[in-house]
Amino acid sequence: MEQKTRVLRDSFDRSYEAGAVACHRGDPADHWLAVIEGIVKVDTASKEGRVITFAGVPAGSWFGEGVVLKDEPRPYSVVAIRDSRLAFVPKSTFLWLLEQSHSFSRYVIDQLNARCGYYVGLVHNLRLHEASARVAFCLAELFNQQLYPATDKTLGFSQEEIGRLCGLSRQNTNRAIRELEDAGLVVAEYGSIQILDLAALRRFAHSGD
Structure with missing residues (x-):
């Protein structure tokens, strides 16, 4: 009860319109984050302006534990793909929970392990340079039960939002989704895609x- 009371007392939430930056690359990583509503993407940009999307984070998911533990500037930006609401747990509260709760520590370890596996797969997938495989990877990884436990088989994403999530142009995204439809893997409808x-x-x- 003490732990719940402190988290509720210390934490806060903020709302962001689609396209808004919730956290900038280089900002202090002072909070552990959760998506309450909507979906955000975690990305970075090269000096040449090429944007690389690391992950999409749907509602019901926590993220950012790694950079909080490392005590370094945030190496990525957090951008709302659609209108979203995020929860912010202060770093001091996060670290206190790690010390106070064995079950919370176990959860964070499992999160980090799942995140590591995801990024290994992401790096490999990016090297394929196939738009359809990239879209398939981004969609499939939204069903990682450790990282994203609340994902439904019908994703309320437009094709434009999927393109933002995967770091692809709308044209390449549409072509990739048609290929996935032809393979019998998904069905694209207006404003949603069914797995x-x-x-x-x-x-x-x-x-x-």
């Missing part, structure tokens, strides 16, 4: 391995 075969979608994401 028909998650296991096959994951295999397709790694088809160039």
Whole structure:
């Protein structure tokens, strides 16, 4: 009860319109974050302006534990893909919970392990340079139960939002989704995309391995 009381007392939430930056690259990592509503992407940009999307984070998911633990500037930006609301837990409260709660420490360890596996897969996927495989990977990884426990098989994303999530142009995203539809993996509807075969979608994401 003491732990819950402190988290509720110390934490706060903020709302962001689609396209707004919630956290800038280089900012102090002073908070552990959660998406209450909407979806955000974690990305960075090269000096030449090329944007690389590391992850999409849907509602019901926590993120940013690694950079809080490392005590260094945030190496990525957090951008709202659609209108979103985020929760902010102060770093001091996060670290206090780690010391006070064995179950919370176990949860954070599992988060870090799942995050590491995700980024290994992401780096490999980016090297495939196939838009359809990249879209398949981004969609399939939204169903990682450790990282994103609340994802539904019907994703309320427009194709434009999927493109932002994957770091692809709208044209390449549309072409990739048509390929996934032709393979019987998804069905795209207005403002949403339904996953028909998650296991096959994951295999397709790694088809160039």
